[in-house]
Amino acid sequence: MSRSDVESKAGRHHGPPPGFKRLRLTIAYCGTPWRGWQSQEGGGGIQDEINTAIRKATRIETRVQGSGRTDAGVHALAQTAHCDVPDTVRMSTEAWAHALNACLPLTIRILNVEECPPLFHARFDAAGKTYRYRIWRPRMLSPFEADRAWHVYGPLDLDAVRWCCEKLVGTHNFVRLSANRGDMPETERRQRTEKTTRTIHRAELREDGDLLTLEFSGDGFLYKMVRLIVGSLIHVARGREPKEWFARLLTDPTGPQSNQTAPACGLYLVRVEYPQGPI
Structure with missing residues (x-):
């Protein structure tokens, strides 16, 4: 079984840890200055930028999971991702979008944030x-x-x-x-x-x-x-x-x-x- 198969099998069944909730993000980006969606060693991936924005805005360490990878230079009008955050963070979904956009470069925008079911997975649930x-x-x-x-x-x-x-x-x-x-x-x-x-x-x-x-x-x-x-x-x-x-x-x-x-x-x-x- 390949690594991707193992991740697929595990990812379908794991929700957030106790005390956390899951957020679904809709993201637009101009891919020109970035090395693609996927996190890169040394940074430069759009995933890296959003992880950093969450840390800057809330001091929370989390990992955003996207619906799939886009290559370097590819754009998105509505990429979908999810992340898990502590229940103790009392921010509205509108406040989440505002806070993240304030910490992101202008070529990456969070269009929408919403709470989603705990087992929702941006990649594995995509139809x-x-x-x-x-x-x-x-x-x-x-x-x-x-x-x-x-x-x-x-x-x-x-x-x-x-x-x-x-x-x-x-x-x-x-x-x-x-x-x-x-x-x-x-x-x-x-x-x-x-x-x-x-x-x-x-x-x-x-x-x-x-x-x-x-x-x-x-x-x-x-x-x-x-x-x-x-x-x-x-x-x-x-x-x-x-x-x-x-x-x-x-x-x-x-x-x-x-x-x-x-x-x-x-x-x-x-x-x-x-x-x-x-x-």
Whole structure:
């Protein structure tokens, strides 16, 4: 059993210790200056910044648990996290949000704080997520879109992109459209199809003037899965591979992985879904 499996098994059943309550946080952040969500040795993770803000605001040592990791440079409109705090801290949820924002850099904001059931877990209870990817089309990148969108100039076959988006909807083995996080050999990862199979409920392309937006909703997303999907879609849109090549990435798990990874700057975690509804 892998370390992640052990953490998953334990994390589903453990609530806060006696004398503590659990808070659920909704967080927005600009990922540009940060090394991703995950706590990093030496700091620089968004998780590190929120842990530090809690300590500064309340002198409480706790560890915020997020719904999942976002890579360095990836943004979030509504990341979900939870943490455990002593019952003796008599702060309203509004006061918690105000206190934490006062201690956080402006690129990280706590949008909402609420008390939640003691067994709620931001990661293990998540039923689905929605990601958005923004692509800027004109020859010149707007200075207001720097580090906020992928600059893709030139002709694109958007009908081919829409065809591929239709193929995405459903349950597939995404082993060729995801990356190995390094916790197991690639040969083992390819054998454990239950680890790489996900269901996409919605895959949409929208055109809004100079901006293209791709949005994906599903029951879960693997490491770099959205960036590899988008990079592969644009590869097809540029005419460098036929649309059938993209379809084979979904239907033939024995082939090589796609190496078309879109940059992190255009990716946004839009929302996290839970059984009782979105946060």
